[in-house]
Ligand code: AMP
């Protein structure tokens with residue numbers, strides 16, 4: 414196979430575009446694709462301050478790398494989710510990436526801020542881990558962006574992610590989610606940041622190829638909680654279609670954006686937002702879902718401390734140690 418541009422030996426085939434590229438021409442093509450998506454959808458300009466949500470995985474570090482190379486002002490935001498060695502390694506990859514490029518990285522350590530990681534937040538409030546994790550991400554991305562005056566939040570959702578989410582939303586008939594599924598989500602409230610997905614036209618295997626060719630060091634492991642997740646099943650189903658009919662994912666998602674979503678826009682009522690009485694973030698309720706979750710957890714953790722202190726007291730008294738609760 415030959416590179417479409419220079420006729421040299423091709424290293425990466427892009428079947429859905431009927432093209433193939435050598436390494437340097439693939440990198441050039443990839444960056445141009447991202448830049449075109451940013452400009453075409455008016456996501457941001459070089460004057461804007463962009464907060465890039467980086468997990469330490471390939472997609473988000475690739476996104477950050479490309480935005481920096483294209484000359485955008487991109488600051489990283491990493492959330493340490495408190496999922497054992499996986500989270501520690503993820504944070505280290507983000508820090509090493511930032512250090513190598515002299516880029517700014519902000520870190521929110523969820524266990525340090527809220528007493529437990531996302532699995533603990535889930536367990537103590539009767540949720541599944543992915544629901545507590547998703548809620549924490551949505552809340553913290555927005556909060557950091559608004560508090561620190563960023564113009565926009567960029568996440569690394571790619572074509573495979575978006576096509577799988579779309580399929581799931583269609584199966585569930587989730588009209589509100591379909592209306593919100595767009596590469597640019599405008600702010601509808603002063604406390605809500607704009608949200609963009611600059612990789613929405615890029616397939617996952619292309620970000621993997623980019624990461625390898627650029628030597629980007631990322632966490633190879635998937636989140637341990639994602640095993641068996643429905644999103645993986647949907648991705649598998651789409652990969653099966655893609656194998657025999659290249660371009661299926663792209664057609665599904667792009668046709669949805671161009672032809673179907675415009676018809677849906679009026680199908681969803683805009684929701685009235687007010688400020689959470691505890692944190693000030695926009696919400697439909699009096700207290701936002703994140704504050705409800707973290708406050709419930711704080712109460713449970715406090716009562717645990719009280720119980721264990723009460724259990725320790727007689728021991729301390731009998732040993733004459735005289736120590737209060739640790
Ligand atoms: P996910 O919710 O895991 O599908 O991730 C969606 C997007 O959120 C990714 O493309 C990243 O941009 C971002 N992201 C995921 N995990 C983290 C994290 N721990 N810290 C910061 N950003 C993240």
Ligand code: ZN
Pocket residue numbers: 416417418419420421434435436437438
């Ligand atoms: Zn070439």
Ligand code: ZN
Pocket residue numbers: 689690691692693694700701702703704705
């Ligand atoms: Zn709140």
